[in-house]
Amino acid sequence: MTANDLPQGMTQNTISLLLGHPDPATLLTPEMRNAMQRVISSPQAYTALQYGPEQGTQSLINFLVEKINREQGLSVQPANLMLVAGATHAIDMLTRLYARPGEVVLVEAPTYVDAIHIFRDHQVELYAIPTDEDGLIPSELEKQLALLHSSGKFPRILYTIPNFHNPTGCTLPEERRSEIIGLAGHYGFLIVEDDVYRDLSFEGAAPASFYALAHGDQVLSIGSFSKTLAPGLRLGWLLGSADAIQRCADCGTTQMGGGANPFAAQIVAEYCRSGYWEAHISHLRSLYKMRRNVALSALSQYMPGDVRWTHPTGGFFIWLSLPETVFAQDVKRMALQEGVLLAAGEGFFVHPSDGQHNLRLAYSCATPGDIETGIRMLAQVIQRARMVEE
Numbered sequence: 001m002t003a004n005d006l007p008q009g010m011t012q013n014t015i016s017l018l019l020g021h022p023d024p025a026t027l028l029t030p031e032m033r034n035a036m037q038r039v040i041s042s043p044q045a046y047t048a049l050q051y052g053p054e055q056g057t058q059s060l061i062n063f064l065v066e067k068i069n070r071e072q073g074l075s076v077q078p079a080n081l082m083l084v085a086g087a088t089h090a091i092d093m094l095t096r097l098y099a100r101p102g103e104v105v106l107v108e109a110p111t112y113v114d115a116i117h118i119f120r121d122h123q124v125e126l127y128a129i130p131t132d133e134d135g136l137i138p139s140e141l142e143k144q145l146a147l148l149h150s151s152g153k154f155p156r157i158l159y160t161i162p163n164f165h166n167p168t169g170c171t172l173p174e175e176r177r178s179e180i181i182g183l184a185g186h187y188g189f190l191i192v193e194d195d196v197y198r199d200l201s202f203e204g205a206a207p208a209s210f211y212a213l214a215h216g217d218q219v220l221s222i223g224s225f226s227k228t229l230a231p232g233l234r235l236g237w238l239l240g241s242a243d244a245i246q247r248c249a250d251c252g253t254t255q256m257g258g259g260a261n262p263f264a265a266q267i268v269a270e271y272c273r274s275g276y277w278e279a280h281i282s283h284l285r286s287l288y289k290m291r292r293n294v295a296l297s298a299l300s301q302y303m304p305g306d307v308r309w310t311h312p313t314g315g316f317f318i319w320l321s322l323p324e325t326v327f328a329q330d331v332k333r334m335a336l337q338e339g340v341l342l343a344a345g346e347g348f349f350v351h352p353s354d355g356q357h358n359l360r361l362a363y364s365c366a367t368p369g370d371i372e373t374g375i376r377m378l379a380q381v382i383q384r385a386r387m388v389e390e
């Protein structure tokens with residue numbers, strides 16, 4: 001592999017705590033290779049290489065419906081689910097279909113950086129709702145909704161990442177989810193639940209989804225194979241009312257291009273039907289849990305006493321809050337000089353200055369040794385950055 005072939009955002013000879021990518025060693029398992037081979041040597045390969053049905057490859061839809069019903073105690077029908085080309089595609093499509101330019105979309109502060117990018121592409125007006133260590137604060141949401149309504153603005157979408165949040169790692173408690181559903185009913189907005197980390201829970205099942213708590217009303221819930229199988233498949237799913245799914249299947253891009261990635265979907269269906277995915281997910285849970293543990297113990301061993309961090313119970317990320325005298329951009333620049341890559345907080349906020357004292361650490365694709373060394377070096381950098389400021 002040459003330097004130019006490295007995955008997006010990666011460079012050689014550095015410790016990267018930068019990106020929320022899966023560990024590369026987990027991507028091409030023998031089981032995945034087998035599924036690929038079985039598909040390309042079967043007559044299905046010809047169908048899979050054609051334009052696919054708008055809602056997506058039926059065998060994979062059926063598999064997902066059965067999994068979701070079993071795990072979440074629901075009675076979802078195939079008409080409630082469509083395949084998408086990753087969560088990214090779903091967020092883009094839903095924004096296009098449910099919010100016009102100039103209309104209001106609500107997001108968490110902080111939120112997923114590339115979702116902000118998509119919303120800005122669609123020229124919607126973004127309002128950020130404060131969060132705490134339990135995620136989105138319903139009373140703050142209510143305050144913002146009342147203010148917006150009094151000025152004649154009617155938010156169309158609330159975009160939220162309830163489980164193992166990117167970038168904070170936090171998980172929204174069930175009571176808050178119910179309160180937010182109440183507000184969606186009262187103020188008439190759609191909840192777009194980005195649930196791509198749901199399966200990567202380290203401590204039992206994740207809380208009930210917005211979709212489950214709202215009985216499928218006013219919620220569109222997004223899942224993905226990116227974090228638990230491989231992002232290069234570009235495959236995920238969207239769960240919603242039959243009408244909403246129909247609307248997405250009828251939209252221009254779906255009609256023109258057909259359903260999402262039929263070839264990848266056929267391979268994933270073959271892989272999942274053979275029962276491999278469950279075992280793979282449980283392997284990933286222990287792998288990432290171990291890395292989370294290494295990161296948390298390095299943080300408590302090395303970090304100065306006035307640095308705070310979250311304690312994720314799943315997913316890929318830990319969120320650091322630096323003292324007021326230490327700026328994330330300085331830390332990021334100085335850490336890079338030492339060969340440690342991480343994300344400064346600004347990009348995760350609608351108002352970037354809100355993140356000038358935050359850092360995001362991703363432990364998902366660094367080795368335990370690199371996580372430990374990276375955090376030790378980062379702690380030294382933070383001490384030095386403080387001295388530069390003082």
Ligand SMILES: Cc1ncc(COP(=O)(O)O)c(C=O)c1O
Nearest residue numbers: 020086087088112166224226236
């Ligand atoms: C919260 C969140 N949503 C969506 C994505 C992207 O998902 P996909 O690869 O399925 O488009 C990511 C990836 O980092 C993410 O963290």
